[in-house]
Amino acid sequence: MDNIRFLDLTRQLAPMRGQMQAAIDGVLDSGQFILGPNVAAFEEEFAAYCGARYAIGVGSGTEALHLALLACGVGVGDEVISVANTFIATALAIECVGARPVFVDIDPTSYTIDVAQIEARITPRTKAILPVHLYGLIADMDPILELAQKHGLWVIEDACQAHGAEYAGRKAGSMGDVGCFSFYPTKNLGAYGDGGLLMTNNPELAQKARLLRNYGQVERYHHECKGTNSRLDELQAAILRVKLASLDRWNQARRAVAHSYSQGIRSPYVDCPTERVGGPGEHVYHIYAIRCRYRDLMQQWLGARGIQTLIHYPIPIHLQPAYRNEPYAPAPGSLPVTEQWCLETLSLPIFPELDEQEIQKVIEAVNLFRPQGQAPANG
Numbered sequence: 001m002d003n004i005r006f007l008d009l010t011r012q013l014a015p016m017r018g019q020m021q022a023a024i025d026g027v028l029d030s031g032q033f034i035l036g037p038n039v040a041a042f043e044e045e046f047a048a049y050c051g052a053r054y055a056i057g058v059g060s061g062t063e064a065l066h067l068a069l070l071a072c073g074v075g076v077g078d079e080v081i082s083v084a085n086t087f088i089a090t091a092l093a094i095e096c097v098g099a100r101p102v103f104v105d106i107d108p109t110s111y112t113i114d115v116a117q118i119e120a121r122i123t124p125r126t127k128a129i130l131p132v133h134l135y136g137l138i139a140d141m142d143p144i145l146e147l148a149q150k151h152g153l154w155v156i157e158d159a160c161q162a163h164g165a166e167y168a169g170r171k172a173g174s175m176g177d178v179g180c181f182s183f184y185p186t187k188n189l190g191a192y193g194d195g196g197l198l199m200t201n202n203p204e205l206a207q208k209a210r211l212l213r214n215y216g217q218v219e220r221y222h223h224e225c226k227g228t229n230s231r232l233d234e235l236q237a238a239i240l241r242v243k244l245a246s247l248d249r250w251n252q253a254r255r256a257v258a259h260s261y262s263q264g265i266r267s268p269y270v271d272c273p274t275e276r277v278g279g280p281g282e283h284v285y286h287i288y289a290i291r292c293r294y295r296d297l298m299q300q301w302l303g304a305r306g307i308q309t310l311i312h313y314p315i316p317i318h319l320q321p322a323y324r325n326e327p328y329a330p331a332p333g334s335l336p337v338t339e340q341w342c343l344e345t346l347s348l349p350i351f352p353e354l355d356e357q358e359i360q361k362v363i364e365a366v367n368l369f370r371p372q373g374q375a376p377a378n379g
Contacts, residue, residue, distance in 0.1 A: 002046050003306035004349050005357050011353035012250075013371050016242060016354050023238040026332055035214070038237040043197070043297055047242060049164075050171040052179065052199040053316035054206035058213050061160040061182025064196040065093035067230060068178040069128070071198075071208040072154040078127035082158075084316040084330075085338045086132045091317050095208025099127065100328050103318050105335045110141035110276060112291075114337070120148055128154035131163035133172050135312075136188065136254075136284035137275065141167050143173050148176075155178065161198075164187040164251045166282040173199050178209075183232075183240060188254070188286050191236040236242050253352035254285040257359060261288055261348060269294055287312055289352040294371040305365045310347045341364065 106180025216227030
């Protein structure tokens with residue numbers, strides 16, 4: 001058997017290459033490359049898929065978060081509550097508007113924001129809560145929405161890893177004031193370059209976001225506000241329209257791979273991810289991350305057997321060198337669940353086209369692992 005790659009996008013492309021080429025040719029033939037009909041159509045189609053009223057295509061997931069914060073009026077001196085076990089873009093977007101990220105520890109089971117710790121971090125400067133739907137599992141949104149209503153806060157969903165995930169019958173990105181998505185190529189719904197989108201049910205926020213993404217123009221050379229250039233590319237929108245039709249099928253395939261892993265992995269050194277116990281939630285497994293106290297040794301073991309793995313977010317944001325000297329950054333040890341999680345998480349190969357033989361090879365290799373007397377990650 002060949003080596004097993006963590007992700008192989010060429011397998012996804014192969015059966016739809018003809019459709020992709022036709023979509024690309026359609027854009028080339030139209031001569032419309034900026035905010036053309038494919039962007040408008042994809043915005044409408046993705047909003048309908050998610051059950052939201054408005055969608056605004058932008059340049060990336062980071063820019064979706066940035067523009068969502070701006071549209072909500074978050075700015076200099078404000079605070080936004082979020083988590084540190086995510087890609088740094090979440091925090092950077094907050095800082096881009098002049099606000100400060102306030103990091104809350106994570107739930108030890110779901111690894112999403114620990115709702116029980118949010119209220120204690122709310123201050124008069126708090127303007128928004130920004131939950132991250134990590135790895136395809138939606139954060140516990142109902143109590144978050146209740147807290148936000150109680151304290152008059154915005155809720156901005158970072159749904160960049162959760163395309164199509166559900167919570168109590170509602171899609172990721174449709175529950176907060178704004179939902180933000182990335183279409184980076186590796187996502188469950190990925191473009192062939194950068195791309196992003198924000199969605200909302202609020203017409204005023206939608207209008208602000210549309211202005212902000214296109215220089216603040218109400219019409220050409222008439223600028224109502226100081227905006228920026230962050231527009232979803234017409235070619236990428238055409239590609240995403242083709243791929244959107246397969247998103248549910250791909251998500252079901254990811255769930256099937258995850259189910260096989262969770263049923264088959266029996267290593268005493270490994271904890272498999274869980275879906276929310278006793279509550280709503282449908283995980284779409286953008287990432288299948290195990291926890292292993294001997295994480296680095298496990299990665300070496302799997303690599304020696306031709307199985308590529310990745311470590312997503314080995315250093316939490318508040319311990320990154322870029323945040324080391326920030327006076328508001330939590331001190332080491334202040335987010336214990338987050339920090340331990342970052343030492344132990346390891347992402348196994350997962351994509352819709354993984355076949356049964358490959359899945360079983362991964363399971364067998366994980367189950368055969370032995371730490372051989374080495375110290376665990378926490379020493």
